[in-house]
Amino acid sequence: MNMPFQTFDEQSDASQCAARLAALRTELAARGLDGFLVPRADEHQGEYVPKRAERLAWLTGFTGSAGLAAVLLEKAAIFVDGRYTLQVRNQTDTSLFETLDSVNDGPANWIEANLPQGAKLGYDPWLHTQGAVERLRISVERAGGQLVATASNPLDAVWTDQPDPPRARAVPHPIELAGETSAAKRARLAEDLKKRNADAAILTMPDSVCWLLNIRGADVPHTPFVLAFAILNADASVELFMDAKKSSPELLAHLGNDVHVRAPTDFEPALDALKGKTAVADPVWAAAAIFQRLEQAGAKVLRAADPCQLPKACKNEAELAGTRRAHIRDGQALTRFLAWFAREAPKGTLTEIDTVEKLESFRAATGVLKDVSFDSISGAGPHGAVVHYRVTRKTNRRIEPGQLFLIDSGAQFQDGTTDVTRTVAVGEPTAEMRDRFTRVLKGHIQLALARFPEGTTGAQLDAFARRPLWDAGLDYGHGTGHGVGSYLSVHEGPQSISSRGVGQALKPGMICSNEPGYYKTGEYGIRIENLVVVRAPAEIAGGEKGMLGFETITMAPIDLDLVESSMLTREERDWLNAYHAQVRAAVAPAMADDIDRAWLTQATRAI
């Protein structure tokens, strides 16, 4: 094991920016390019990328999970979303890179305003989706320029010590946990391809490949991905393009005769071989290079969603049983942490890093922790208001009485992926903190209690979680819920509970987070996050529609010291008391000593 799974070092160095940017520009000029786009992305468009793909961080110093640099010969800019506005200014050399908002200012506007007439703007077609390239092309052509796919990445040419691609072992994911054999999954997806008169589907997303083949790997941090492309054929066979070093006799035996492991270099020729055939490719997620290659080869491209995404999101009973076990185990670790925190924090000596290390140690003590599912967000006082805060040795802060402390964390267990946020008061909270916390809690409960007809999207439910804040003229600047994988990515689609939520209806077996929050810049942050499973509720007498609801699976106390119970409706209070009774029953077995048990009893008391 690789513990600790989270480190606290600065991961970037702005002092290198000037030399690296100059080297890139020299390379661009040598290639006859007037500019180049550097996204924070790998060939698979996953949230976590291998070190080799950290090109944006290498060039700009910016280490956030999303961003894009546009480099012209005379100027350069970096675009990040609202989460990273402050971080990018701290990490990059702002004399070299103009820092802009990717949503409001957007690369499109900047390109239109800054790209010289006739200029050639290069991009690596493996690092941009087809959809993104189509949008970029409009802006480049408006500016009178030309968007040019590069045959090889010019940044890689000047990154002399660029790491190799990862080659971690791929391993079978046990059928007891997967709940359905790969052969069965392939058969039902192939059936659907045939119905659509398609010959093949190009699979580019690592979670699709891992889910379909029931395999897991370790190519990126915090997510058990095997980075690989695959082609699913309409006869239910699969070609898996994966470095031989990732394979093993055990893996080959697991994959069986209908899955052909081929070298990554065979992938492009395999696309060429689809000449005259119809191939499904997802313009939202698949690299533009794939579309370009298929079209050049004379294949017919059927633009449609990756066929694994929806079935993967709808967990089967084995996956749900696993994730419930994982959540009880994780809840036990988190509750032990919360009990420890309740004893230690009032002394005023703990730091943010102390809490991350301690929480990881409780999770590791389960004996089956594979990884944390993301870097813990451990925010004391004002740091809690930074939604995607990641503590480093430089930012590490002491947790002081009178503050709120927010910790958002998760685990990768082989039977399930967890993601949970708790906010706790250290010492006496203010009336305002209690008011805000209770509003966030009311929103959380209103979403947890929602019943809705089949076909309802997460976008339709998002406001249930916001209304108690809206009533007070408040809101939070992020979505209410994201999908969560089954020992896969902690953020997965296609569903979400968000106003931007796409058209995907919530379906039985989907796992989502329920995480409203409130953030007061410079003072404190509040977030209450449980994971929920979409389920048919108990039958409603007189009901006419097929209805769905949520089952909460996260098991950890919610800080009652922050709850102003007079603000809760009876229904909300009933939910909270029932939830705490369930938490108590689930986690009590792990509370070894009397002090912890006494704390749990108090923390989960009925109000």
Added chain:
Amino acid sequence: MNMPFQTFDEQSDASQCAARLAALRTELAARGLDGFLVPRADEHQGEYVPKRAERLAWLTGFTGSAGLAAVLLEKAAIFVDGRYTLQVRNQTDTSLFETLDSVNDGPANWIEANLPQGAKLGYDPWLHTQGAVERLRISVERAGGQLVATASNPLDAVWTDQPDPPRARAVPHPIELAGETSAAKRARLAEDLKKRNADAAILTMPDSVCWLLNIRGADVPHTPFVLAFAILNADASVELFMDAKKSSPELLAHLGNDVHVRAPTDFEPALDALKGKTAVADPVWAAAAIFQRLEQAGAKVLRAADPCQLPKACKNEAELAGTRRAHIRDGQALTRFLAWFAREAPKGTLTEIDTVEKLESFRAATGVLKDVSFDSISGAGPHGAVVHYRVTRKTNRRIEPGQLFLIDSGAQFQDGTTDVTRTVAVGEPTAEMRDRFTRVLKGHIQLALARFPEGTTGAQLDAFARRPLWDAGLDYGHGTGHGVGSYLSVHEGPQSISSRGVGQALKPGMICSNEPGYYKTGEYGIRIENLVVVRAPAEIAGGEKGMLGFETITMAPIDLDLVESSMLTREERDWLNAYHAQVRAAVAPAMADDIDRAWLTQATRAI
């Protein structure tokens, strides 16, 4: 005046279908076409069309407000949405036209399955939007066919007694009601065109033209539209393509020197004259013929929303003052009707038509009624469950004790357009009726009470109105709210309160309906509809965001006999009591005799 504004005759005759369909097919064959599409649409894509454009009704007998017939040489189908499933089967000759659902089955699938390889499918490019044609083309090409724009409409060639286009007088809309001069509107829109480097915008929607020029007309039923195309130039001048018979010296004086009235036949040459220029056209609303003409002429088409739609939807203070007056006047008429109904209905002799005539007479008694804003929906018992029911002499039903009665109606006054639905119990309602009515009311109130941040869309709020029904496993099959014009269309965009609601944020001054319902097929229907204006609410202490909320402007009692008050929260009860106090104050002056006044006092009592 043209009273009564609503008639109850059957407007269609299926016995003509066979001969008309045969004549059309002969014409198609003569033109070398293998099929033709007949949408229920005119060149402006409005909800109401002139008689000349009732091609779908002429051919198929179907008189609903939306639909499409696809005619091939050997078979034909008509596609309608769920509202019209029953109606289409009653109205058309189902031995000639297969009746299909436009949403689930869809013309696309039918074309793919039925269009012969190599077939030429014709369409009139003036009757389909650009977006619709682009979608159709995909299906036609998948079937191996060809989608062909016809130079003239083949159906018109065989419709020997097709009515002429309407030529009703256009009149100025007074500045006291419009609140902003046409010159000012044109100047601010032209400014925006210049910012987008556009030379002109093509205006195809009659409400855009009427709003921009502050004119109204009478070319279609129930909506004071002038049917005309216009081109807004970046110098703020307008070319208005309108039959000279619609004009008058008074109108020309009103339009002024910067609005050039030209013959309708000049419109296409004017599009040609945009060669080399950039013109805004809306692919969602403008006819494909316009895009084709602009492209052939060598104009650059900027695909974007009709620039009048959003400013038109955000009413100014003069428009809001007018609409509030109109709503008080309309509420007085409706309340007089409700008082009359409360006295007469228990006798069991009233029919649905009686109520429509009586309600129109109360509205006419205001002395300023221009038209009803749509055919009243007057549904007794099971007819109330037919969401878009329109009573005819054939369907007319007696209203009986023990039934619910639903009436959805509206008026066109020069100062505002109204739309209101009330559901009342005749005699003693059942416990189930009271439960369902109270859930609908709770949803209505929850939406009316909503506070939400600027930038929120109607789609985000829609579920507030559904939740009390969802809690009981119930729902309703229509959106919760649509936009409403200012002495214009009773249904207008771009906003809506609906799960399908597009990305348009609600903005101050927008008028929307708030109309949740519940429908029990074969038994009864419930709908409670008020219009609301989007407004900034009173400042919220401690609030951080710019917030919006709704001001309810419809003024008529909600039947308290149907309210189970124990199901209301205190906040909901407070809203209802405050609303009824406001209604009482607003409508009392119109209640001339003691009986009516006593009824009003009782009907608006606090509970």
